[in-house]
Amino acid sequence: MDQVEEKRFEFGKNWHDFIQKNFDAEKVQTSKRHILQFMGRSDLNGLTVIDIGCGSGLHSIAMLDAGAARVDGFDYDPDSVRASKFVQSQAGNPANWTAEQGSVLDDAYVAKLPLYDLVYSWGVLHHTGEVWHAIQNAASRVKPGGLFYIALYSADVQKDPTPEFWLDVKRRYVASGWLRRRLMDGWYVWRFEMYRDPRNLPAFLRRVREYKKMRGMNKFTDIRDWLGGWPMEFVYDKDAIDFVEKMGFKLEKIATGEANSEFLxxxxA
Ligand SMILES: C[S@@+](CC[C@H](N)C(=O)[O-])C[C@H]1O[C@@H](n2cnc3c(N)ncnc32)[C@H](O)[C@@H]1O
Structure with missing residues (x-):
């Protein structure tokens, strides 16, 4: 069955729960640091930005805080938009930040968007069900000479277990009810965080504390997002680079994390 027609993971609910419980100034600074560090810049002064699949809204506000002239965000999931609007209200509803419902696969919607100095889409395009179509539409909004910052689940990183293993887990997770999902969360922690050895619990808890220093996110929110994130496709780094470069871009930087590869x-021009 087509991935898009199957039941989807409720990303937005996960983000809304996360941001309501966890939003604070420190997370904004952590996200800002990550974005600027990866981009090799000290600020985003004066740049117009679009945040495609804005999720919690945390990274939109971080880019505004880094000096962006405006940030427009959109997300397919109305609960993600609600999460972003919650963050907007916490930040005093800045006039130069919008968040609305929209799909990067909706050609007519995307075509109406202006061109931006920076198109940012982190951990999104591989969750649309049509990753290449999504990359193409996202790239179409970059101004000549502008920047395209995306993060995609990397097939290069995901060797053991294989991408097929995870796709099957994700299908089962989204088809499960609340209790079975919590059992699967526990199974994941036991098998992939504690390596089936209770003596690894302190190290896991230490990683949970350290995790928020990476992009300002929460380990458990991201575990649910990882297990449930469906639709989903893994992409080889080289395929992504070739595809984007053929559209008239040049790769400036790549960094591979736990599962995502980030590309700039x-x-x-
Ligand atoms: C893993 S989350 C990443 C959220 C955020 N970018 C971040 O880095 O925290 C993926 C997001 O992509 C959104 N999404 C999925 N399909 C989409 C589509 N077709 N158009 C726009 N957003 C989409 C989901 O609703 C979800 O909020």
């Missing part, structure tokens, strides 16, 4: 491209 510049559009030819």
């Amino acid at each position: 491209f510049v559009r030819n």
Whole structure:
């Protein structure tokens, strides 16, 4: 069955729960640091930005705080938009930050968007069910000479267990009810965080504390997002680079994390 037609993971609910419980100034600074560090810049002064699949809204506010002239965010899931709007209200509803419902696969919607200095889409395009179509539409909104910062689940990283193993887990997770999902969360922690050895519990708890220093996110929110994240496709880094470069971009930087590869491209002027 087509991935898009199957039951989807409720990303937005996960983000809304996360941001309501966890939003604070420190998370904004952590996200800002991560974005600027990866981009090799000290600020985003004066840049117009679109945050595609804005999720919790945390990274939108971080980019505004880094000096972006405006940030427009959109997300397919109305609960993600609600999460972003919650963050907007916490930040005093800045006039230069919008968040609305929309799909990167909706060609007519995307075509109406302006061109931006920076198109940012972190951990989104592989969750649309049509990753190449999504990358193409997202890239189409980058100004000549502008920046394209995306993160995609990397097939290069995911060797053991295989991508097929995880796709099957995800299908089962989204088809499960609350209790079975909590059991699967526990199974994941036991098997992949504690390696089936209770003596690894302190190290796991230490990683939970350290985790929020990476992008300002929460380990358990991201475990649910990982297990449930469906639809989902894994992408080889080289395939992504070739695809984007063929559209008239040049790769500036790539960094591979636990599961995502981050790419920074510049559009030819
Ligand atoms: C893993 S989350 C990442 C959220 C955020 N970018 C971050 O880095 O925390 C993926 C997000 O992509 C959104 N999404 C999925 N399909 C989409 C689509 N077709 N158009 C726009 N957003 C989409 C989901 O609703 C979800 O909020």
